[in-house]
Structure formats: structure tokens, C-alpha cells
């Protein structure tokens with residue numbers, strides 16, 4: 001898959017994508033990520049990319065002409081059927097379903113804004129959709145673009161090993177992950193749950209499913225409400241809730 005990123009900080013993007021799973025996918029040429037700077041398309045001697053907002057107010061707005069030239073130069077290098085996304089807090093929330101949808105494309109052109117935003121005429125003519133990575137304010141769209149690239153690339157076939165790609169199913173099920181443990185079997189009086197040491201794979205599967213259901217019930221009831229549970233899952237959640245009530249009680253005095 002090929003990505004183009006329009007950014008005033010190309011080194012930020014090209015450096016970040018050299019690390020970890022993403023960096024390995026780039027090194028193996030499973031993905032290509034190219035950053036294009038609107039400043040390289042500014043035609044005046046000062047290399048102007050921003051200007052004051054019509055109507056007044058604080059801050060600056062990214063200009064149409066150099067940004068559109070950068071977009072078009074990047075688009076020319078992407079395969080036919082690629083899509084253009086603007087990253088902004090006013091976009092549709094990013095979900096794993098949206099990640100899966102975009103991962104099926106041959107290429108993605110990402111516009112990372114700075115300042116108070118981008119001239120609306122650029123968004124209305126060149127951008128297919130706006131995506132938000134969450135309800136908080138950042139100082140630019142580069143981190144959201146990197147979040148989107150990372151989330152997409154790790155779903156591409158051959159990028160993660162078999163073990164890790166099975167793990168990724170966890171979010172696809174609509175449940176949070178279960179707790180994980182490694183050696184030592186006792187750390188500062190805290191033992192690893194007995195069932196994980198026993199080697200009874202069916203008991204371990206049930207324990208993990210129960211913990212995932214319980215955690216989702218406690219931490220993200222909204223996710224659980226959206227999920228249709230099997231009879232086994234309902235029974236495990238009933239068990240988890242029964243155990244919670246008991247452990248939440250103060251210790252007995254007799």
C-alpha cells in the first residue's frame with residue numbers, strides 16, 4: 001500500500017515511520033510512505049504557505065495554491081483508486097471498521113493541517129473525507145496521520161507475524177483484551193492466576209474470555225451494549241459479576 005502525506009514537517013513523518021512494526025513494513029517495501037511539503041510549491045521568495053483568515057481573528061490558515069500543488073504532486077505518484085483524507089477534530093471518529101475500509105485501498109493521500117486549519121475550498125475540492133482520532137485538540141494533523149497509517153499498516157497481510165495477527169482479532173470481537181502475565185510466577189506477593197499455569201487450554205480460553213467480558217463491562221459498557229453475546233459469554237459475564245460483588249465487600253471479621 002502507498003501513502004502520501006502533505007505536511008509542513010516532512011521529517012517528522014518520515015522519521016516516525018522508520019520505527020517498529022511500521023518501520024519493518026517500510027524496510028520490506030510492503031508499504032511506501034512519501035511526505036510532500038507545500039512549502040516546496042510556494043512561488044514567492046518567502047515561501048509563504050499560510051495567510052490571515054478572512055473575517056479576522058487569531059491564527060493563520062493554510063493557503064490553497066501551494067497546498068493544492070503539493071496534493072496533486074503526491075496524488076500523481078499514487079495508484080488509481082487512492083482516496084484523500086483530511087485529519088481534523090471535526091471529522092468522523094476513527095474506528096477499527098474505518099481502518100479496515102481504508103486498508104483495502106491501493107493508496108491513501110493524507111492532508112495534515114497546521115495553524116487554525118486549511119482553506120475550506122481545498123477541503124471541498126480535493127478531500128474525500130475528514131477523520132478525527134479523538135475529541136481533543138492537537139497542534140497539527142501529523143500525529144493523527146501517523147496514527148491512521150500505523151493502524152492500517154498493521155492490518156495488511158504479511159506485516160504482523162501469525163501470533164500477533166491472531167491477537168489483533170481481540171478488538172475485532174468488540175471486547176477489550178484480557179490481562180497478560182509473564183515470569184516470575186510470584187512478583188511482590190502478587191501471584192499469576194493459577195489457571196494460566198495449569199496448562200488446561202480449555203480452562204485458559206474460558207478464563208480469558210471471562211476476563212475480557214468483565215473488563216469490557218467495567219471499563220467500556222458502551223462496547224458491551226453494542227455486542228450480541230453467546231450463551232457461553234453471558235454465563236461467563238454472570239460469573240465475573242458474581243465474583244466482583246464478593247471481592248468488593250470489606251473483609252469479614254469472623
Ligand code: 4GX
Nearest residue numbers: 087088089113116117132133138141144
Ligand atoms: N483528530 N488536529 C487538524 C488543524 C485544524 C485546526 C482547526 C481544522 C480546524 C485532530 C484530531 C486535531 C489539530 C488536526 C488541528 N484543522 N486531527 N489541525 N483530534 O486535533 O484529527
